[in-house]
Amino acid sequence: xxYEIRVEGxxxxxxxTTFPELEHVVMSGQTVLFGHVVxxxxxxxxxxxxxxxxLRVMEMRQLPE
Amino acid sequence: MAESGESGAAGPASPYADPQGEPFLLTxxxxxxxxxxxxxxxxxxxxxxxxxxxxxxMVNGAAGSGKTLLVAQWVAGRDEPVAWFTTDAAEQGPGMxxxxxxxxxxxAGVPLPADIGCPADASRVDPGLLVRLAAHLSTRDQPVIVxxxxxxxxxxxxxxxxxEFVLHHAGRGMxxxxxxxxxxxxxxxxxxxxxxxxxxxxxxxxxxxEEAAALLELHGVSLPLPAARALVERTRGWxxxxxxxxxxxxxxxxxxxxxxxxxxxxxxxxxxxLAEVLKRQSPEKQDLLLKVSVLERFCPELANALTxxxxxxxxxVELHHENAFVEHLGHxxxxxxxxxxxxxxxxxxxxxxxLEPELHxxxxxxxRGAGALExxxxxxxxxxxxxxxxxxLVDDLAIGQLFTGLRSGDLAELFSSMGPEAATPAMDxxxxxxxxxxxxxxxxxxxxxxxxxxxxxxxxxxxxxxxxCALLEALAARLTGSPGRAEVAAEAAQxxxxxxPAHLLDKHPELTALLLTHVGxxxxxxxxxxxxxxxxxxxxxxxxxxxxxxxxxxSLGSLALIDYLNGWLGRAERKALAAVTASERFSPAQPSxxxxxxxxxxxxxxxxxxxxxxxxxLDVKASPRGVLRDPVTEAGRAITxxxxxxxxxxxxxxxxxxxxxVPADVASPWAQGGTALVASAAxxxxxxxxxxxxxxxxxxxxxxxxxxxxxxARLAIGESVSADDLLDTLRGRAGPALIVRAMLVRxxxxxxxxxxxxxxxxVAQALREARRERLRRPFFEVGPWIWPLLSTAPLRGLxxxxxxxxxxxxxxxxxxxxxxxxxxxxxSGRERDVLQRLAEMMSTEDIAxxxxxxxxxxxxxxxxxxxxxxVNRRNDAVRRAREHRLL
Numbered sequence: 001x002x003y004e005i006r007v008e009g010x011x012x013x014x015x016x017t018t019f020p021e022l023e024h025v026v027m028s029g030q031t032v033l034f035g036h037v038v039x040x041x042x043x044x045x046x047x048x049x050x051x052x053x054x055l056r057v058m059e060m061r062q063l064p065e
Numbered sequence: 066m067a068e069s070g071e072s073g074a075a076g077p078a079s080p081y082a083d084p085q086g087e088p089f090l091l092t093x094x095x096x097x098x099x100x101x102x103x104x105x106x107x108x109x110x111x112x113x114x115x116x117x118x119x120x121x122x123m124v125n126g127a128a129g130s131g132k133t134l135l136v137a138q139w140v141a142g143r144d145e146p147v148a149w150f151t152t153d154a155a156e157q158g159p160g161m162x163x164x165x166x167x168x169x170x171x172x173a174g175v176p177l178p179a180d181i182g183c184p185a186d187a188s189r190v191d192p193g194l195l196v197r198l199a200a201h202l203s204t205r206d207q208p209v210i211v212x213x214x215x216x217x218x219x220x221x222x223x224x225x226x227x228x229e230f231v232l233h234h235a236g237r238g239m240x241x242x243x244x245x246x247x248x249x250x251x252x253x254x255x256x257x258x259x260x261x262x263x264x265x266x267x268x269x270x271x272x273x274x275e276e277a278a279a280l281l282e283l284h285g286v287s288l289p290l291p292a293a294r295a296l297v298e299r300t301r302g303w304x305x306x307x308x309x310x311x312x313x314x315x316x317x318x319x320x321x322x323x324x325x326x327x328x329x330x331x332x333x334x335x336x337x338x339l340a341e342v343l344k345r346q347s348p349e350k351q352d353l354l355l356k357v358s359v360l361e362r363f364c365p366e367l368a369n370a371l372t373x374x375x376x377x378x379x380x381x382v383e384l385h386h387e388n389a390f391v392e393h394l395g396h397x398x399x400x401x402x403x404x405x406x407x408x409x410x411x412x413x414x415x416x417x418x419x420l421e422p423e424l425h426x427x428x429x430x431x432x433r434g435a436g437a438l439e440x441x442x443x444x445x446x447x448x449x450x451x452x453x454x455x456x457x458l459v460d461d462l463a464i465g466q467l468f469t470g471l472r473s474g475d476l477a478e479l480f481s482s483m484g485p486e487a488a489t490p491a492m493d494x495x496x497x498x499x500x501x502x503x504x505x506x507x508x509x510x511x512x513x514x515x516x517x518x519x520x521x522x523x524x525x526x527x528x529x530x531x532x533x534c535a536l537l538e539a540l541a542a543r544l545t546g547s548p549g550r551a552e553v554a555a556e557a558a559q560x561x562x563x564x565x566p567a568h569l570l571d572k573h574p575e576l577t578a579l580l581l582t583h584v585g586x587x588x589x590x591x592x593x594x595x596x597x598x599x600x601x602x603x604x605x606x607x608x609x610x611x612x613x614x615x616x617x618x619x620s621l622g623s624l625a626l627i628d629y630l631n632g633w634l635g636r637a638e639r640k641a642l643a644a645v646t647a648s649e650r651f652s653p654a655q656p657s658x659x660x661x662x663x664x665x666x667x668x669x670x671x672x673x674x675x676x677x678x679x680x681x682x683l684d685v686k687a688s689p690r691g692v693l694r695d696p697v698t699e700a701g702r703a704i705t706x707x708x709x710x711x712x713x714x715x716x717x718x719x720x721x722x723x724x725x726x727v728p729a730d731v732a733s734p735w736a737q738g739g740t741a742l743v744a745s746a747a748x749x750x751x752x753x754x755x756x757x758x759x760x761x762x763x764x765x766x767x768x769x770x771x772x773x774x775x776x777x778a779r780l781a782i783g784e785s786v787s788a789d790d791l792l793d794t795l796r797g798r799a800g801p802a803l804i805v806r807a808m809l810v811r812x813x814x815x816x817x818x819x820x821x822x823x824x825x826x827x828v829a830q831a832l833r834e835a836r837r838e839r840l841r842r843p844f845f846e847v848g849p850w851i852w853p854l855l856s857t858a859p860l861r862g863l864x865x866x867x868x869x870x871x872x873x874x875x876x877x878x879x880x881x882x883x884x885x886x887x888x889x890x891x892x893s894g895r896e897r898d899v900l901q902r903l904a905e906m907m908s909t910e911d912i913a914x915x916x917x918x919x920x921x922x923x924x925x926x927x928x929x930x931x932x933x934x935x936v937n938r939r940n941d942a943v944r945r946a947r948e949h950r951l952l
Contacts, residue, residue, distance in 0.1 A: 009333035012340055014411040029331045051246060054128055054305065054335035054404050 003043065004034035006059040007050060018053060019046070030058060092362050093165065094172050095395040096149045096212075097137045100388035102283045102308075105138060106276055108269075113139045115263045117208065120232055121256050122242040122263040123249065128404040129305025129335065130270040132244045133214055133392075145207055145240075148173035151214040153361075159224040160184035161471055163194065164611070166211070175209050177201060185614035187471045192894045195227055199234035208240045215403070216245035225250035226895075233917055255917060271302025284311035286320045299328045305404055309338035312389050316345045339408050342389060353380050354390055354401075355416065358409035359424045359447075362400045370431035371424055422448045433457050439472065442479055451483045455491040462565060464533040465575040467498045468540075469615040477502070490516040494533050501540050504694045513537050528564035535561060536576060539583035543590075546696040546729030551587035554580070555600075578604045578616035586623055590697050592734040592768070594627050601627075618644045622661030626701060629665050630735055630770050633800030634672055634838045641665035664701045671708050672802055674841035679709050681949065685891065696729040700736035703727065707743035711750070712842065720747040738764040738771035745778055754782045769799045773806045777846070780813050788814045805835045806843045813847055828854055832863035841868050892933060892951060899926040904943045904952050 005022075011031040016024050022035040037043050050057050113136070116122040124132045140147045148169040152162070164184050171177060178201055182194045202209065219225065229251050232241050243249055256262035272280065278293040288296070300306035310327065314320035330337060343351055349372075356371040357363050368377035381399050384391045390409075391399045401409065413420065425448035432441040433453075438461050445454030458464060458476075467476050480495050488496070493516035500509035517534055520527055535558040542550035558580055562570065570577065585600035604620035607613055621644035629637035644662030663682050670679035683706055703725045710719035723743035727736065745760040761778055764771045772794070776786040788811035795807050812827035828851065835843065844851055855864050892900065895916075902912045909927070913920045931937055934945045946952045 007333065009336070010331045011333050012336050014340070014415045015333060015336040015408060017415055018407060018411045031333070049407075052128055052404065052407050054303075055333060056301075 001037055002035065002063040002065060003037045003046075004032055004059075004061060004063055005046065005050070005057060007031050007033065008056040008058055011055075015053065018049065022046075034063065091172075091396060092394040092398045092400075093151050093153065094149055094169050095398075096140060096147065097133055098393045098395060099134060099138055099141075100393070101386055102280075102311075102388040103134055103138065104276065104280045104283060106135075109135055109265065110139055110142075112265055112269070113263065116242060117143075117145070117210075117240055119256075119261050119263045120240060121251070121253075121261060122240065122265075123253070124242070124244045124265045124270075125248065126246065126265075126267045126270040127303065128246055129303060129402065130267060131304035132265075132270065135265075135270070136212055136214070136242060136244055140210060140212060140242075143210060145210050146173045146175055147210045147212060148175065149212045149214065152216060152218045157219075157221075158186075158188035158474075159190045159221060159227055161187040162219065162221075162224050163190045163227070164471060167198070169211070170209065173209060175202075175205075183611050185469075185471065185611040187474050190227065192897075195231050196234070199231045202231070202235035202238035205238035208238055210240045210242060212242040212244065214244045216243045216249055217247040219249075222250050229917060252917060270304070272297060272304060272307055273302070277302070277307050280307055281311045281314070284308075284315050286311055286314050288321065288324070292321060292324065295328050296324055300334055303334065305402070306334045306338060308388060309335070309342050312387065313338055313341040313345065316342075335404060336408060339405055340412075343409075343412070346389075349374065349376055350380050350384065353377060354384075355409055355413040356420075356424055358401060358406055358413055359421055360401075360428060362394065362398055364396075364398050367428065367431050367435075370427050373427075422450075426450050426453070429453060429457075438463055442476070446479050446482070451480075451486075451492055452489050455480070455483070455495045456489065459491040459494055459530050459533050462529045462532065462569040462573045462576055464494060464498055465536060465573055465579050466612075467495070468502055468579060469575050470612040488515065490519045490527070490530050493519070494530060494537065497537050501537060501544065502693070504544055506541055506544050509537070510541055513541065528561050529569065532558060532561040532565055532576070536580045536583075539580045539587070542587040543583040543695045543697075544693070546587065546590040546727075546731060546733060548587050548591035548593060548731060550730070551584045555584045573612075574607060574610065575612040575616065578607060578613040578620075582616040582619045582623075585620065586695055586697050589623055589627065590695075590700075590729065590733045590736070591731055594631070598624065598627055619661060620644075622663075622665060623697065625665040626661060626697070628800070629668055629802075630768075631798070631800055632770065632795075632803030634669055634802045634840060636800070637665050638669045641669070660698055661701065664698065664705055668701075668705045668708070671705065671712060672842045673839045674712065674845060676709060676712055677949075679705070683709065696727045696733065696736070699725075699727045700733065700740070704736065704739040704743060707740070707747075711743060711746055712845070714750075716747040716750045720744055720751075723747065732765075734765040734768050735770065738768050738774075742771065742774045742778065749778065749781055758782050758784070769795055769803055773803050773810065776810045777806065777813070780810060780817070781848070786810065786814060801834045801838050802840055802843075805831045805840055806846075808834070809843055809847045809851075813850070816850060825854065825860065829860055829863060832860060832868070836863065836867060839867055844868060892930060896926050896930045896933070897951065899923060900930055900942065900946055901952065903927075903930075903939055904946070 008030060010026045010029070011024065016031075016033075019033055022033040024031055024033045026032075033046075037046065047057065047060070113122070113124075116139075124136055126132050140149070148166075150165055150169040161184070167177060167181070167183060178197070181197045181201065182191060184190045184194065213219075228241070232239060243251075253262060257264075274290055274294040274297050277297050278288050278290060281288050281293070296307070296310060300310065310324060313327070314323045317323040327337075343354065346354070353368055353372050353374075353376075357368050360367065360371075363371075365378035365381055368381065369375050378397075381391060385393045385399065390402055390405050392402055393399055400406075425444045429441050429444035429448060429450065430453070432444060438457065441457050442454055445451075445457060458466075466472050467480075477499065480499060483492065483495065493512045497509045497512035497516060500506075500512060513534065516530070520530055520534065535554045538557070539551060539554035542548070542554055562577075581600045581604045585597045585604070588594075588597035588600065601620040601624050604613075604616050605624060607617065621640050625637045625640035625644060628640060641662040645666065663685055667679045667682035670676070670682060683702070703722050707719045707722040710716070710722060720743075723740045741760045741764045745757040748754075748760065749757040757778065761775050761782075764775050766772070772791060776788065776791050779786045788807065792804070792807045792811060795803055808827045808831040812824045812831065815821070815823035815827060831843070835841070844855070854860060855868070898916055899912055902915060907915065909920055909923050913923045916923070927939075927942075930942055934942050934949075936942045936945055943952070
């Protein structure tokens with residue numbers, strides 16, 4: 001399954017490397033991380049990673065395949 | 066606070082958590098020290114002051130919202146003892162967590178009774194321990210404040226449930242403070258409904274503009290209130306963000322302008338600020354911060370080992386003083402603020418790709434020198450340096466920890482990623498240990514031979530590796546039933562014990578205990594009871610502790626088996642119970658430890674004609690980790706099962722059980738005799754006396770237990786036996802279970818010859834001997850001729866109350882409903898709790914309230930209790946549970 005996660009603010013390069021499995025684009029005050037998510041466990045792991053990096057998640061949604 | 070981290074450090078090493086890696090352990094129990102720039106916020110302390118009035122307090126907020134320091138500041142002002150425990154990043158089972166909890170309590174100056182026990186298996190904990198702990202805490206006049214920091218790392222629902230159990234039953238003796246980033250798995254709504262919780266969440270932790278201004282003031286930056294308000298808006302009052310702002314602004318020539326620019330920026334707050342603050346640090350500071358990001362905790366020397374410089378102490382003191390990035394844990398140990406650790410690691414990877422393994426390697430080497438084995442192994446494995454990691458384990462004489470103790474699971478996991486590349490002796494030893502612990506003897510021995518060959522080329526030193534070889538050799542001896550191999554291992558160990566440093570032997574009592582147990586079991590298999598007893602008694606006698614719980618249980622169980630085979634039923638039962646409860650006190654269902662003990666209990670139950678009880682004991686499955694399949698346990702199980710089936714009259718199944726081959730290097734006289742006797746009896750019962758007679762001739766001589774049964778079987782077939790000779794050889798050597806059987810042989814022989822007076826007096830003697838031990842089975846085994854005799858005086862008087870022909874031969878006292886009982890599935894702890902309350906006539910609602918669960922949960926538990934007990938009503942469930950002594 002594919003997901004996109006919108007977080008508040010522009011993520012720096014080092015910070016985006018903490019999500020090596022996802023691609024990202026920076027736009028209007030937000031960063032969008034997107035890509036293939038293996039399973040639920042991976043999904044929750046991503047959320048936890050956002051939390052531990054102090055990222056504010058604005059939106060998280062599944063993308064059509 | 067009376068007990069700070071400092072005074073805790075002076076406390077004695079407690080038995081609850083492993084004293085290895087002491088400095089690390091102590092930092093887990095230390096209350097973090099407050100940096101000079103810490104802003105005390107009265108409104109939060111005042112709210113926390115309500116905590117002693119509620120059993121549960123939760124401080125729940127984002128990383129870097131200042132939770133930990135808030136609670137640390139608050140507990141510093143309390144009179145109550147404070148047990149502080151910071152949970153670990155590694156996924157940990159309830160057993161490990163409770164071991165740490167007990168340790169934290171002891172370090173906080175809360176004395177625990179000696180018999181409270183301690184988990185021996187990282188993945189589970191004995192419910193009895195929790196009951197004892199809660200009961201003990203509930204007697205306190207003054208509560209102990211238990212703080213669990215970073216509780217979000219605890220993901221095990223079982224631990225949360227156990228924690229709640231202890232909290233509830235400890236009553237006013239315990240106040241729990243959870244510091245967490247995520248909602249814990251506790252039924253908070255129930256606490257909220259009755260006002261039993263003090264709760265501080267993100268919104269309350271957020272800084273107000275006034276507080277933000279005060280914080281910046283502490284960092285030497287003055288800010289008018291409107292500017293502070295804008296800053297709070299940008300950071301949403303987030304403590305870590307404000308702190309970084311203060312640091313970054315403080316370094317800039319025009320702080321106010323700097324902050325205005327930051328407000329307008331669109332970067333992620335923490336990310337941006339961290340990079341800002343980091344780049345303002347001196348190159349040495351930056352280098353240190355990036356490198357220590359691979360460590361959970363560090364002290365200046367360890368940081369120096371990573372940076373390969375010697376300025377660690379000065380830098381860390383300065384960083385802590387500035388409140389930038391590091392927290393001080395006391396005893397000169399620090400950790401990175403959890404939020405920044407991750408980001409710093411990301412910077413490290415970007416700036417120095419590929420440096421991480423090297424840093425882990427440097428850390429592992431320093432830690433090895435500092436004697437912190439657990440952390441050494443962790444970093445060695447992270448570096449992928451298996452030669453070093455296996456070497457550290459073997460040099461420390463810690464190889465036994467792969468088999469027993471709290472860490473065995475973690476260690477096995479750690480070494481599971483070790484590849485098959487070219488090996489050192491230590492790596493081969495670890496591989497051999499892993500294979501043998503899975504009972505794969507062939508592969509295990511291959512690795513062991515490799516290790517021995519490479520050790521042979523280098524005779525100097527290496528005594529710890531050689532002693533490890535001896536341990537594995539002994540284990541192989543046990544698994545293959547090879548007394549010769551055991552002999553070699555025991556002799557080698559005896560020689561090497563004087564060569565290895567004494568402090569290592571003291572530090573690892575499990576090595577000696579395991580070795581002696583394995584050797585003892587190999588000898589027991591070979592029928593060398595006296596040698597076996599000598600080795601096993603030494604293990605059974607060592608003082609308790611999680612590390613040796615498994616071999617101690619094994620040894621007690623094996624000693625019980627020897628007593629049983631010699632006919633000492635009562636003694637066997639006492640030792641077997643000790644074996645089972647000893648290992649259960651440490652942890653329920655310890656794998657093979659209580660296996661032997663349970664088998665002996667089952668065998669004793671068969672001898673007492675308590676067949677349902679025996680069945681229950683045999684039905685208990687060893688836990689999945691218990692994969693050590695040694696021939697003693699296998700044969701013991703086969704023989705006991707066979708005897709039980711014989712007693713039930715299921716001769717065909719008995720024959721099958723007895724004919725299961727138990728592979729071993731040498732034949733075991735008692736096992737061979739035991740299985741032959743079961744098979745012989747089954748053939749006889751099925752009307753094949755010739756086959757039975759033929760089997761009897763294969764029974765080895767000189768085994769008292771076999772001699773008696775052979776004599777009885779001969780009688781049954783119609784051969785003549787000399788019962789008096791038999792009794793003479795047994796007198797003084799054998800216990801009542803054999804003496805009684807021999808007397809009954811004499812009685813039966815006399816009966817067949819028509820000598821009724823002799824027969825009667827022999828039966829009378831047998832009854833007197835048997836009564837004390839409730840030894841019923843022999844009277845059923847001898848055949849129906851005895852029952853008319855038992856109904857006449859004075860024999861009737863001797864049999865009265867414990868033995869009567871109305872006892873159905875197929876079960877213990879006959880019941881109204883004569884259905885064979887279904888096999889019971891073991892009840893879970895929670896189901897027992899529910900059952901217990903059911904027996905106290907509590908309603909479903911009452912039970913729910915008492916257990917702090919919902920009515921529906923209770924109903925679910927009840928359903929599975931009914932299913933497992935094969936009943937469909939409350940009264941029946943209670944009755945059946947009593948029959949099975951579940952209550």
